[in-house]
Amino acid sequence: MAKIQMTTPLVEMDGDEMTRIIWQMIKDVLICPYVDLKTEYYDLGLVHRNETDDKVTFDSAEATKKYGVAVKCATITPNAARMPEYNLKEMWKSPNGTIRAILDGTVFRTPIIVKGINPFIPTWTKPITIARHAYGDIYKNTELQVQTGAKAEILVTNPDGTTSKELIHDFSDGAGIVQGVHNTDKSISAFARTCFNYALDTKQDLWFATKDTISKKYDHHFKDIFADMFEAEYKEKFEAAGIEYFYTLIDDVVARVIRGQGGYIWACKNYDGDVMSDMVATAYGSLGMMSSVLVSPDGIYEYEAAHGTVQRHYYKHLKGERTSTNSVATIYAWSGALRKRGELDNIPELMEFADKLEAAVIKTIESGIMTGDLYTLSSLEDKKSVSTEEFLDAVKANI
Numbered sequence: 001m002a003k004i005q006m007t008t009p010l011v012e013m014d015g016d017e018m019t020r021i022i023w024q025m026i027k028d029v030l031i032c033p034y035v036d037l038k039t040e041y042y043d044l045g046l047v048h049r050n051e052t053d054d055k056v057t058f059d060s061a062e063a064t065k066k067y068g069v070a071v072k073c074a075t076i077t078p079n080a081a082r083m084p085e086y087n088l089k090e091m092w093k094s095p096n097g098t099i100r101a102i103l104d105g106t107v108f109r110t111p112i113i114v115k116g117i118n119p120f121i122p123t124w125t126k127p128i129t130i131a132r133h134a135y136g137d138i139y140k141n142t143e144l145q146v147q148t149g150a151k152a153e154i155l156v157t158n159p160d161g162t163t164s165k166e167l168i169h170d171f172s173d174g175a176g177i178v179q180g181v182h183n184t185d186k187s188i189s190a191f192a193r194t195c196f197n198y199a200l201d202t203k204q205d206l207w208f209a210t211k212d213t214i215s216k217k218y219d220h221h222f223k224d225i226f227a228d229m230f231e232a233e234y235k236e237k238f239e240a241a242g243i244e245y246f247y248t249l250i251d252d253v254v255a256r257v258i259r260g261q262g263g264y265i266w267a268c269k270n271y272d273g274d275v276m277s278d279m280v281a282t283a284y285g286s287l288g289m290m291s292s293v294l295v296s297p298d299g300i301y302e303y304e305a306a307h308g309t310v311q312r313h314y315y316k317h318l319k320g321e322r323t324s325t326n327s328v329a330t331i332y333a334w335s336g337a338l339r340k341r342g343e344l345d346n347i348p349e350l351m352e353f354a355d356k357l358e359a360a361v362i363k364t365i366e367s368g369i370m371t372g373d374l375y376t377l378s379s380l381e382d383k384k385s386v387s388t389e390e391f392l393d394a395v396k397a398n399i
Contacts, residue, residue, distance in 0.1 A: 003036040004349045010337050011063045011302075012039035013095075015073025016046055017309035021317055022327045022388065023073045026334060029392045030399070034353060035338065040067065044095050046076045050088050057095045061102035064302055068344060071337035072099075072304040073330065099302060100134035104187060105294040106194040107132040108265070109277045109306050111284035112291060112328060115366045116380035120283045126263030128280050131198065131206075132273025133191040134294070136183035139270055143179045146171050152178040183218075185225065190297040192226045195267045196234045196245070198295060205244045205264040209253035209272075222269065223247060281306065285377050288326035293336055303336040305329035313388075324372035325388045331361055331395070360398035369394045 014023060031037055042060035049056055064070040076082060077094040100107070110129040111119075146152055152168040168178060199206040208226050210219035230238075230245050238245055248256070250272060257266065268276055281290045290306040306329055313323045335354040342350030365374060368383040375385035386394065 001034070004034060004347070004353055005036050006038040006341065006350065007345050007347065008069075008341065009038040009040045009067060010341055011060060011067050011070035012041045013044045013060050013070060013072040013075075014041065015044055015075040015309060017074075017076065017311050017314035018317060018323065018325050019074040019305065019307075019309045019330060020045060021314070022325060022330055025389065025392055026327060026331055029396050030331065030357060031334060031338075033396075034399070035350065039071075044073070044075050046078060046082070046086050046088070046092070049075075049092055049095070050086060053089065054092050054098075057098050058102065061099045064099070064103065065300060068300050069337050069341045070302040071333050072096075072302055073333075074305050074307060074309045076309055096304070097134075097139070100294060103294060103296040103300055103302065104190045105134055105296045105300070105302065106191050106198075107134050107273070107277075107292060107294050108198060109281070109290050109292045111281060112289045112332060112362075113284065114289070114362055116368075116378040116383070117285045117289070117365075117374060118379060119285065121258060123260065124262045124284065126261055127284070128257065128262045129202075129204065129265045130273055130277040130280055131191075131195050131265050131267040132277060133188070133268065133270045134273075135187040135191075135270065137181050137270040138179070141179050141181045143177065146176045146178050148172070148175045150175075154180070181218075183222075185221075188222055188225045189229065191267075192229050193297045194295050195265065196230065196238075197297070197299075199243060199245075199265050200234075200237055200241055202265070203241055203243060205246060206267060207246045207248070207253055207256075207264055208267040209248050209250040210269060211250050213249060219269075226267075277306070286326065286373055288329050288371075288373055290329055291332040291336060292329070301337070301340050303333040303340070305333050323388045324375075324385060324391075326371045326373050327388065327392060328361055328365075332358065356399060357395075360395050363398045364391070364394045367398075 014020060040063055042056055044057060044060060075095045078088055078091050082088065083091060108129055108131050111127045113127055148171060150171045154166045154168060156164045195206055210222050212220040212223045281287045287307040292304050292306040294302040310325050313325045317323050335357045339351050339354035368380050369386055370378060370383065371391050372385045375383060
């Protein structure tokens with residue numbers, strides 16, 4: 001067959017460890033035989049980030065703003081143990097966090113549902129998409145330890161030089177800790193707009209929840225921005241699309257989620273989204289069966305796998321030992337990016353290929369061929385645990 005032609009490149013962000021190995025396998029086995037792949041390549045592996053003083057991460061984000069669609073491999077966010085292992089100049093920040101901040105994006109994570117891998121919540125028959133605000137709160141916090149007898153206060157200096165001050169706590173009875181967090185109207189508004197637009201694009205209800213009864217200024221401000229924007233810009237659009245925007249308290253929505261069937265977008269503040277995305281992924285089966293896309297309010301998309309770099313399998317791979325690493329989320333990162341590129345460039349063949357690639361993945365698993373992590377979860381009677389390479393070859397056979 002003639003290869004499908006692309007007109008605009010994808011921004012390709014390579015990564016680390018076992019996912020870096022799988023990245024190249026997916027291109028060689030599942031994409032390049034069928035697509036004349038055009039990418040602008042950036043190596044976000046930890047070695048190259050260290051060599052460039054992390055400039056490559058910033059360059060890749062700027063390229064994503066230029067081309068509109070990126071696909072990213074999983075990357076290492078180094079801890080102290082990684083410093084000597086990779087001879088690092090410093091403990092570089094998370095590439096995901098850097099890219100999210102530059103794109104001002106919201107992360108949408110959706111479980112990939114297949115027959116034989118049943119959610120731990122029996123009522124969940126449809127996927128729940130978690131939309132995580134990716135700015136501020138404790139992820140850009142300021143923290144201090146406080147001595148006995150100290151007094152902690154919030155001080156805001158206004159543009160005219162006047163100040164506003166509020167007592168946090170008087171530590172006269174003993175030492176403690178204090179934490180300051182912030183967010184911005186611009187970022188919250190971008191989060192809200194992206195969630196409303198994504199709900200319209202996917203024709204799904206949108207749920208949002210905070211703890212505004214306790215946090216009467218901070219969380220309530222999130223609630224107000226969402227409500228005002230919905231009433232002014234999206235209410236009629238949602239009614240025309242037959243979908244709903246629903247707000248409630250975070251503890252109430254958790255109870256509703258457990259009792260519900262799924263099939264909606266659950267918008268979460270940064271910390272809530274961090275925790276709930278892992279909870280939802282685990283409850284549906286595996287982080288390896290979770291698609292993830294970062295979407296900016298002006299329509300820029302960065303697709304990635306929701307999991308880490310699979311360090312343990314990488315060390316086995318280096319020893320020449322057999323691995324059985326789940327590549328589904330990384331395949332879906334590629335298929336999502338190719339589909340969006342085809343949509344933006346009006347290349348229906350590329351969109352159709354992305355659909356068929358995902359269908360081949362599902363068919364492979366539902367026929368009983370799967371990697372070891374899914375083998376332990378699957379309720380299929382006739383199933384087989386295969387190696388990393390064997391799974392990709394089976395998917396190719398189904399394409």
